[in-house]
Amino acid sequence: MRQRIELLSPAGDLERLKIAILYGADAVYIGGKKFSLRSRASNFDIEDIQEAVKFADAHGARIHVTVNMLPHEEDMHDLKEYLKQLEDAGVTAVICASATIAMTAKAVAPKLEVHLSTQHSTCNSLAAKFWQSKGVDRVVLARECTLEDIKATTAASPLPIEAFIHGGMCISYSGRCTLSNNMTNRDANRGGCAQSCRWKYRLYKGDEKLNDDQELFSMSSKDLMAARYIPDLIHAGVASLKIEGRMKSTYYIATVVKAYRMLIDEVYEKGEISEARMAFFLSELSKAENRPADVGFYAGLPKFSAHLYGVNGAGVTQEFIASVLSYDASTQMATILVRNNFKPGCQAEVFGPHITNEPLIIGDCFDEMNEKIEVANKPMQILTTRIPFPVEKNDMIRKVMIKDRSTIY
Numbered sequence: 037m038r039q040r041i042e043l044l045s046p047a048g049d050l051e052r053l054k055i056a057i058l059y060g061a062d063a064v065y066i067g068g069k070k071f072s073l074r075s076r077a078s079n080f081d082i083e084d085i086q087e088a089v090k091f092a093d094a095h096g097a098r099i100h101v102t103v104n105m106l107p108h109e110e111d112m113h114d115l116k117e118y119l120k121q122l123e124d125a126g127v128t129a130v131i132c133a134s135a136t137i138a139m140t141a142k143a144v145a146p147k148l149e150v151h152l153s154t155q156h157s158t159c160n161s162l163a164a165k166f167w168q169s170k171g172v173d174r175v176v177l178a179r180e181c182t183l184e185d186i187k188a189t190t191a192a193s194p195l196p197i198e199a200f201i202h203g204g205m206c207i208s209y210s211g212r213c214t215l216s217n218n219m220t221n222r223d224a225n226r227g228g229c230a231q232s233c234r235w236k237y238r239l240y241k242g243d244e245k246l247n248d249d250q251e252l253f254s255m256s257s258k259d260l261m262a263a264r265y266i267p268d269l270i271h272a273g274v275a276s277l278k279i280e281g282r283m284k285s286t287y288y289i290a291t292v293v294k295a296y297r298m299l300i301d302e303v304y305e306k307g308e309i310s311e312a313r314m315a316f317f318l319s320e321l322s323k324a325e326n327r328p329a330d331v332g333f334y335a336g337l338p339k340f341s342a343h344l345y346g347v348n349g350a351g352v353t354q355e356f357i358a359s360v361l362s363y364d365a366s367t368q369m370a371t372i373l374v375r376n377n378f379k380p381g382c383q384a385e386v387f388g389p390h391i392t393n394e395p396l397i398i399g400d401c402f403d404e405m406n407e408k409i410e411v412a413n414k415p416m417q418i419l420t421t422r423i424p425f426p427v428e429k430n431d432m433i434r435k436v437m438i439k440d441r442s443t444i445y
Contacts, residue, residue, distance in 0.1 A: 044198070046281045047065075054430075055293075060294055061293050066101055071107065072102045103119070103122075123146075151176060154211065159181055159185060177189065202263075205258070234254055253346060257338070257342065258327065263295075266309075290388075295321045323434065357375055357384065358374055359372065360433070371420050384397070384433050384435055388431030389431075
């Protein structure tokens with residue numbers, strides 16, 4: 037019988053890792069302090085990785101560590117020692133873009149699975165067969181693959197296939213970009229991407245200026261949201277569904293992981309997803325959206341509408357207003373941690389690992405001196421408020437906001 041598909045979440049630190057697992061991730065990929073892209077993420081030292089593995093083991097989850105930089109000669113120092121440390125910590129797999137790192141891992145840390153990074157641009161089963169001959173255990177497909185590419189490759193591949201389903205898309209092929217390096221001396225393939233594609237540019241033809249300062253040019257892609265393709269990917273036999281975003285917030289991870297967890301479980305339970313239920317899942321995913329989303333390459337070569345010319349599309353969602361620290365069922369009083377501005381009386385909903393969108397009108401809120409407040413506008417302030425239904429630590433409260441969902445497909 038085919039193994040149930042894996043939901044693979046990112047995490048930039050221990051808090052986000054624990055949230056990902058609590059909200060339904062089967063595995064979490066993280067970056068260490070060495071040999072990893074996303075150098076601006078918090079990342080994990082060996083002690084953090086050991087704690088991550090311990091927490092994951094307790095919840096039946098797995099830890100993958102990115103060792104995915106493309107190293108130069110000076111970057112190779114301590115590689116063998118580092119890989120052995122990851123193996124000793126109980127890490128399940130390392131994600132490698134460099135053949136040298138992948139082969140070294142198989143030689144010095146044989147208990148580690150080696151997963152070939154998307155940055156190797158694997159687009160077909162013959163490439164997967166080649167990497168199998170080198171000892172690789174899983175291939176992460178290039179994000180430029182269509183659904184038909186993924187189906188065909190998975191059907192013929194001797195290795196398990198992992199595919200991206202959500203998150204940021206690189207304007208360059210499989211992340212192999214030199215814009216950042218050229219313009220800022222920050223090497224995208226060694227962890228330093230400055231996201232130069234999202235900057236705003238003045239355009240010139242010779243000395244002639246083609247755009248004014250009110251219409252500056254950028255060239256980034258819309259983010260990926262492949263929720264509609266989850267049933268297809270499950271039926272195709274894909275091994276793992278990967279979410280991008282090691283620098284994303286706890287709220288983003290909780291929202292996205294929970295939505296995909298519910299969607300995947302419903303596919304296994306019912307075999308198909310109705311249009312009404314798919315609309316629900318798309319709406320849930322959009323609650324964490326801070327850039328417009330599209331389907332990437334799943335439906336074929338992206339059209340003009342899948343790109344963000346002229347704007348970088350970035351924004352900050354303020355729907356997430358508080359997280360639950362504790363709950364007293366006898367008094368129905370919850371202790372909450374403020375994350376964004378809100379006022380008592382606003383319409384909200386609670387979601388968490390064991391609760392889905394329970395509606396709530398925020399009542400009176402009290403500070404640590406038991407003084408009633410008029411507005412919660414101090415991030416990380418601890419308040420108490422009455423919630424008339426049971427909630428748990430790590431549940432989250434968000435505003436119910438009416439917003440345009442027309443950017444979704």
